[in-house]
Amino acid sequence: MSVDHTYEIGKDASSRVFVNISGLNEGGKQIAALAASIYAYDSQTGQPKFTCQLSIEDLRRLHHHLSKYSIVTDAELIETGKFIEVKGNTEELLTILSAAEGSELLPALKNLVSNRLSEDDINTILGRKDALEVFSQMLESSGSHTEPDWQAFFEANEWIFGYGLKYRYLQILQREAHFSSTNLDGSNDVISDFLLSDTRFTKLVELKAPNTSLFENRRNRSDSWRLSTDLTDAISQILAQKANWELQARNRNYDADGNLVRERASDVECILVIGTHATISGSEHEIEIKLKTLELYRRNLRNIEIVLYDELFDRARFIVAGQAA
Numbered sequence: 459m460s461v462d463h464t465y466e467i468g469k470d471a472s473s474r475v476f477v478n479i480s481g482l483n484e485g486g487k488q489i490a491a492l493a494a495s496i497y498a499y500d501s502q503t504g505q506p507k508f509t510c511q512l513s514i515e516d517l518r519r520l521h522h523h524l525s526k527y528s529i530v531t532d533a534e535l536i537e538t539g540k541f542i543e544v545k546g547n548t549e550e551l552l553t554i555l556s557a558a559e560g561s562e563l564l565p566a567l568k569n570l571v572s573n574r575l576s577e578d579d580i581n582t583i584l585g586r587k588d589a590l591e592v593f594s595q596m597l598e599s600s601g602s603h604t605e606p607d608w609q610a611f612f613e614a615n616e617w618i619f620g621y622g623l624k625y626r627y628l629q630i631l632q633r634e635a636h637f638s639s640t641n642l643d644g645s646n647d648v649i650s651d652f653l654l655s656d657t658r659f660t661k662l663v664e665l666k667a668p669n670t671s672l673f674e675n676r677r678n679r680s681d682s683w684r685l686s687t688d689l690t691d692a693i694s695q696i697l698a699q700k701a702n703w704e705l706q707a708r709n710r711n712y713d714a715d716g717n718l719v720r721e722r723a724s725d726v727e728c729i730l731v732i733g734t735h736a737t738i739s740g741s742e743h744e745i746e747i748k749l750k751t752l753e754l755y756r757r758n759l760r761n762i763e764i765v766l767y768d769e770l771f772d773r774a775r776f777i778v779a780g781q782a783a
Contacts, residue, residue: 600668666732668767
Protein backbone atom coordinates (compact mmCIF):
# COMPACT_ATOMS: atom_id res chain seq x y z
CA MET A 459 0.00 0.00 0.00
CA SER A 460 1.42 3.32 -1.05
CA VAL A 461 1.32 6.28 1.34
CA ASP A 462 1.09 9.79 0.00
CA HIS A 463 3.82 11.93 1.57
CA THR A 464 2.36 15.21 0.39
CA TYR A 465 1.68 18.04 2.83
CA GLU A 466 0.07 21.41 2.18
CA ILE A 467 2.45 24.01 3.61
CA GLY A 468 0.09 26.94 3.25
CA LYS A 469 -2.01 29.07 0.98
CA ASP A 470 -2.99 32.64 0.26
CA ALA A 471 -5.45 34.32 -2.12
CA SER A 472 -3.44 33.33 -5.21
CA SER A 473 -1.58 30.09 -4.45
CA ARG A 474 -1.59 26.80 -2.61
CA VAL A 475 1.88 25.45 -1.75
CA PHE A 476 2.71 21.78 -1.12
CA VAL A 477 5.74 19.69 -0.25
CA ASN A 478 6.12 16.07 -1.30
CA ILE A 479 8.87 13.64 -0.35
CA SER A 480 9.17 10.93 -3.00
CA GLY A 481 10.79 7.52 -2.75
CA LEU A 482 9.94 6.79 0.89
CA ASN A 483 7.91 3.69 -0.06
CA GLU A 484 10.67 2.08 -2.15
CA GLY A 485 12.58 -0.48 -0.08
CA GLY A 486 16.34 -0.62 -0.34
CA LYS A 487 16.66 2.86 -1.80
CA GLN A 488 19.55 5.02 -0.55
CA ILE A 489 18.33 7.91 1.62
CA ALA A 490 20.63 10.30 -0.24
CA ALA A 491 18.61 9.60 -3.37
CA LEU A 492 15.36 10.83 -1.85
CA ALA A 493 14.03 14.16 -2.97
CA ALA A 494 11.52 16.72 -1.78
CA SER A 495 9.47 18.70 -4.23
CA ILE A 496 7.94 22.02 -3.33
CA TYR A 497 5.26 23.10 -5.78
CA ALA A 498 2.35 25.51 -6.03
CA TYR A 499 -1.03 25.63 -7.73
CA ASP A 500 -3.13 28.60 -8.60
CA SER A 501 -5.85 28.86 -5.92
CA GLN A 502 -8.52 29.75 -8.44
CA THR A 503 -7.73 27.68 -11.53
CA GLY A 504 -5.68 24.82 -10.10
CA GLN A 505 -3.01 25.40 -12.74
CA PRO A 506 0.58 24.60 -11.66
CA LYS A 507 2.69 27.71 -10.93
CA PHE A 508 6.16 26.38 -10.03
CA THR A 509 8.02 23.30 -8.84
CA CYS A 510 11.30 23.21 -6.95
CA GLN A 511 13.08 19.99 -6.16
CA LEU A 512 15.31 19.74 -3.07
CA SER A 513 17.67 16.95 -2.14
CA ILE A 514 17.18 15.29 1.22
CA GLU A 515 20.32 17.16 2.39
CA ASP A 516 18.75 20.48 1.36
CA LEU A 517 15.68 19.52 3.37
CA ARG A 518 17.82 18.69 6.41
CA ARG A 519 19.56 22.06 6.23
CA LEU A 520 16.21 23.82 6.02
CA HIS A 521 14.94 21.87 9.03
CA HIS A 522 18.12 22.59 11.00
CA HIS A 523 17.80 26.30 10.28
CA LEU A 524 14.13 26.52 11.23
CA SER A 525 14.64 24.47 14.41
CA LYS A 526 16.79 27.25 15.83
CA TYR A 527 13.77 29.53 16.17
CA SER A 528 11.44 28.83 19.03
CA ILE A 529 8.76 30.93 17.29
CA VAL A 530 8.69 28.10 14.72
CA THR A 531 9.01 25.12 17.08
CA ASP A 532 6.94 26.41 20.02
CA ALA A 533 3.27 27.10 19.26
CA GLU A 534 2.81 28.71 22.69
CA LEU A 535 4.89 31.77 21.78
CA ILE A 536 2.84 34.74 20.62
CA GLU A 537 5.36 37.61 20.59
CA THR A 538 8.80 38.24 19.07
CA GLY A 539 11.66 40.58 19.93
CA LYS A 540 12.34 39.30 23.44
CA PHE A 541 15.07 36.78 22.73
CA ILE A 542 17.97 35.83 20.51
CA GLU A 543 18.51 32.11 19.97
CA VAL A 544 21.58 30.48 18.47
CA LYS A 545 22.33 26.77 18.28
CA GLY A 546 25.14 27.04 15.75
CA ASN A 547 28.83 27.81 16.10
CA THR A 548 30.69 30.71 17.72
CA GLU A 549 30.96 32.68 14.48
CA GLU A 550 27.19 32.59 14.08
CA LEU A 551 26.77 33.83 17.64
CA LEU A 552 29.25 36.67 17.17
CA THR A 553 27.55 37.72 13.93
CA ILE A 554 24.17 37.97 15.64
CA LEU A 555 25.54 39.77 18.72
CA SER A 556 27.44 42.27 16.56
CA ALA A 557 24.30 43.17 14.62
CA ALA A 558 21.97 43.30 17.63
CA GLU A 559 20.67 46.53 19.10
CA GLY A 560 21.38 47.14 22.78
CA SER A 561 17.70 46.81 23.61
CA GLU A 562 17.69 43.34 22.03
CA LEU A 563 21.09 42.24 23.28
CA LEU A 564 20.56 42.90 26.98
CA PRO A 565 17.50 40.64 27.43
CA ALA A 566 19.27 37.88 25.51
CA LEU A 567 22.39 38.10 27.65
CA LYS A 568 20.33 38.19 30.84
CA ASN A 569 18.57 35.04 29.72
CA LEU A 570 21.87 33.40 28.86
CA VAL A 571 23.47 34.34 32.19
CA SER A 572 20.53 33.21 34.30
CA ASN A 573 19.98 29.92 32.51
CA ARG A 574 23.34 28.74 31.22
CA LEU A 575 26.32 30.56 32.76
CA SER A 576 27.70 29.95 36.22
CA GLU A 577 29.29 32.71 38.28
CA ASP A 578 32.62 31.06 37.46
CA ASP A 579 31.84 31.51 33.74
CA ILE A 580 30.94 35.15 34.35
CA ASN A 581 34.22 35.82 36.15
CA THR A 582 36.08 34.30 33.22
CA ILE A 583 34.16 36.43 30.69
CA LEU A 584 34.73 39.60 32.70
CA GLY A 585 38.46 38.88 32.86
CA ARG A 586 38.51 38.76 36.64
CA LYS A 587 40.48 35.52 36.78
CA ASP A 588 43.11 36.95 34.44
CA ALA A 589 43.21 40.18 36.44
CA LEU A 590 43.71 38.20 39.64
CA GLU A 591 46.68 36.43 38.05
CA VAL A 592 48.16 39.78 36.96
CA PHE A 593 47.61 41.14 40.47
CA SER A 594 49.51 38.17 41.92
CA GLN A 595 52.39 38.61 39.46
CA MET A 596 52.63 42.33 40.17
CA LEU A 597 52.80 41.64 43.90
CA GLU A 598 55.58 39.09 43.41
CA SER A 599 57.62 41.65 41.47
CA SER A 600 56.36 44.72 43.31
CA GLY A 601 59.73 46.47 43.16
CA SER A 602 59.51 46.72 39.37
CA HIS A 603 56.09 48.41 39.33
CA THR A 604 55.56 52.10 39.98
CA GLU A 605 52.57 53.76 41.61
CA PRO A 606 51.27 54.83 38.14
CA ASP A 607 51.44 51.15 37.13
CA TRP A 608 49.19 50.28 40.06
CA GLN A 609 46.91 53.21 39.26
CA ALA A 610 46.46 51.90 35.71
CA PHE A 611 45.83 48.35 36.95
CA PHE A 612 43.17 49.36 39.47
CA GLU A 613 41.53 51.72 36.98
CA ALA A 614 41.22 48.82 34.52
CA ASN A 615 39.86 46.56 37.29
CA GLU A 616 37.73 48.82 39.47
CA TRP A 617 35.81 45.76 40.68
CA ILE A 618 38.74 45.12 43.04
CA PHE A 619 37.66 48.20 44.98
CA GLY A 620 34.09 47.31 44.07
CA TYR A 621 32.78 45.87 47.30
CA GLY A 622 33.60 47.93 50.37
CA LEU A 623 33.50 46.55 53.86
CA LYS A 624 30.11 48.20 54.25
CA TYR A 625 28.83 46.34 51.17
CA ARG A 626 28.44 49.40 49.00
CA TYR A 627 29.67 49.03 45.44
CA LEU A 628 32.36 51.56 44.58
CA GLN A 629 33.24 52.85 41.14
CA ILE A 630 35.98 55.22 40.03
CA LEU A 631 34.75 58.76 39.37
CA GLN A 632 38.10 60.33 38.59
CA ARG A 633 41.72 59.22 38.49
CA GLU A 634 44.28 61.72 39.84
CA ALA A 635 41.66 64.11 41.16
CA HIS A 636 42.96 67.61 41.90
CA PHE A 637 41.58 69.12 45.09
CA SER A 638 43.17 72.52 45.53
CA SER A 639 44.35 75.66 43.84
CA THR A 640 48.08 75.67 43.22
CA ASN A 641 50.62 78.37 43.89
CA LEU A 642 51.60 80.61 41.00
CA ASP A 643 54.47 78.24 40.17
CA GLY A 644 52.05 75.27 40.06
CA SER A 645 53.33 73.76 43.30
CA ASN A 646 51.39 72.49 46.33
CA ASP A 647 48.63 70.92 44.28
CA VAL A 648 46.73 68.30 46.31
CA ILE A 649 46.08 65.21 44.19
CA SER A 650 44.31 62.00 45.16
CA ASP A 651 45.01 58.83 43.18
CA PHE A 652 41.28 58.04 42.88
CA LEU A 653 37.98 59.70 43.67
CA LEU A 654 35.43 56.92 44.20
CA SER A 655 31.65 56.90 44.31
CA ASP A 656 29.10 54.66 45.99
CA THR A 657 26.40 56.52 43.97
CA ARG A 658 25.60 58.82 46.92
CA PHE A 659 28.87 59.79 48.58
CA THR A 660 32.49 60.06 47.51
CA LYS A 661 35.58 58.32 48.87
CA LEU A 662 39.27 59.05 48.36
CA VAL A 663 41.95 56.48 47.57
CA GLU A 664 45.68 57.01 47.97
CA LEU A 665 48.15 54.41 46.67
CA LYS A 666 51.64 53.83 47.96
CA ALA A 667 53.97 51.13 46.68
CA PRO A 668 53.58 47.55 48.01
CA ASN A 669 57.21 47.53 49.16
CA THR A 670 56.69 50.64 51.31
CA SER A 671 58.05 50.09 54.84
CA LEU A 672 55.39 50.16 57.53
CA PHE A 673 57.74 50.31 60.53
CA GLU A 674 60.99 51.91 61.60
CA ASN A 675 63.86 49.78 62.88
CA ARG A 676 63.23 50.54 66.54
CA ARG A 677 60.68 49.61 69.11
CA ASN A 678 58.86 52.06 71.36
CA ARG A 679 59.29 51.81 75.12
CA SER A 680 55.78 50.48 75.51
CA ASP A 681 54.60 47.22 73.96
CA SER A 682 54.44 48.80 70.50
CA TRP A 683 56.61 49.50 67.48
CA ARG A 684 57.44 52.80 65.85
CA LEU A 685 55.49 53.30 62.62
CA SER A 686 57.41 54.39 59.54
CA THR A 687 57.44 57.99 58.39
CA ASP A 688 56.23 56.71 54.99
CA LEU A 689 53.03 55.48 56.64
CA THR A 690 52.43 58.52 58.86
CA ASP A 691 53.25 60.91 55.99
CA ALA A 692 50.73 59.07 53.82
CA ILE A 693 48.07 59.55 56.51
CA SER A 694 48.91 63.27 56.67
CA GLN A 695 48.66 63.46 52.88
CA ILE A 696 45.26 61.79 52.71
CA LEU A 697 43.96 64.04 55.52
CA ALA A 698 44.98 67.06 53.40
CA GLN A 699 43.18 65.54 50.41
CA LYS A 700 40.08 64.95 52.53
CA ALA A 701 40.02 68.53 53.86
CA ASN A 702 40.55 70.09 50.44
CA TRP A 703 37.95 67.91 48.71
CA GLU A 704 35.31 68.67 51.33
CA LEU A 705 35.98 72.37 50.76
CA GLN A 706 36.02 72.11 46.97
CA ALA A 707 32.93 69.88 46.88
CA ARG A 708 30.82 72.83 47.98
CA ASN A 709 31.20 74.09 44.40
CA ARG A 710 30.06 72.44 41.19
CA ASN A 711 32.71 69.95 40.04
CA TYR A 712 33.00 67.99 36.82
CA ASP A 713 34.91 64.83 35.98
CA ALA A 714 37.30 64.37 33.03
CA ASP A 715 34.35 63.64 30.71
CA GLY A 716 32.57 66.83 31.68
CA ASN A 717 29.91 65.12 33.80
CA LEU A 718 28.72 66.85 36.94
CA VAL A 719 29.87 65.11 40.14
CA ARG A 720 26.60 64.76 42.04
CA GLU A 721 27.91 62.61 44.88
CA ARG A 722 28.23 64.41 48.18
CA ALA A 723 31.36 64.91 50.28
CA SER A 724 30.23 64.55 53.88
CA ASP A 725 33.06 63.62 56.24
CA VAL A 726 34.68 61.77 53.35
CA GLU A 727 35.89 58.23 53.94
CA CYS A 728 39.45 57.55 52.76
CA ILE A 729 41.29 54.39 51.73
CA LEU A 730 45.08 54.12 51.92
CA VAL A 731 46.58 51.13 50.08
CA ILE A 732 50.15 50.65 51.26
CA GLY A 733 52.73 47.93 51.91
CA THR A 734 52.26 44.21 52.44
CA HIS A 735 52.64 41.79 55.30
CA ALA A 736 55.83 40.57 53.61
CA THR A 737 57.51 43.88 54.54
CA ILE A 738 56.94 43.19 58.25
CA SER A 739 60.08 41.42 59.38
CA GLY A 740 61.83 40.43 62.62
CA SER A 741 61.53 37.70 65.21
CA GLU A 742 58.16 36.10 65.88
CA HIS A 743 57.79 38.29 68.97
CA GLU A 744 58.72 41.45 67.07
CA ILE A 745 56.32 40.62 64.22
CA GLU A 746 53.55 40.02 66.76
CA ILE A 747 54.16 43.46 68.31
CA LYS A 748 54.23 45.12 64.89
CA LEU A 749 50.98 43.46 63.80
CA LYS A 750 49.27 44.52 67.01
CA THR A 751 50.60 48.08 66.65
CA LEU A 752 49.37 48.34 63.07
CA GLU A 753 45.96 46.90 63.91
CA LEU A 754 45.42 49.22 66.87
CA TYR A 755 46.59 52.19 64.82
CA ARG A 756 44.27 51.62 61.89
CA ARG A 757 41.29 50.69 64.04
CA ASN A 758 41.55 54.02 65.83
CA LEU A 759 41.82 56.15 62.71
CA ARG A 760 38.59 57.94 61.95
CA ASN A 761 37.22 57.41 58.43
CA ILE A 762 40.60 56.27 57.09
CA GLU A 763 40.89 52.63 56.12
CA ILE A 764 44.43 51.28 55.76
CA VAL A 765 44.53 48.24 53.47
CA LEU A 766 47.70 46.31 52.68
CA TYR A 767 48.13 45.13 49.11
CA ASP A 768 48.01 41.46 50.02
CA GLU A 769 44.79 42.10 51.98
CA LEU A 770 43.32 43.78 48.90
CA PHE A 771 44.43 40.79 46.84
CA ASP A 772 42.75 38.40 49.29
CA ARG A 773 39.55 40.43 49.06
CA ALA A 774 39.70 40.36 45.24
CA ARG A 775 40.26 36.60 45.33
CA PHE A 776 37.27 36.25 47.64
CA ILE A 777 35.10 38.23 45.21
CA VAL A 778 36.02 35.84 42.40
CA ALA A 779 35.94 32.63 44.45
CA GLY A 780 32.91 33.67 46.46
CA GLN A 781 30.82 34.46 43.38
CA ALA A 782 31.89 31.21 41.75
CA ALA A 783 30.87 29.14 44.77
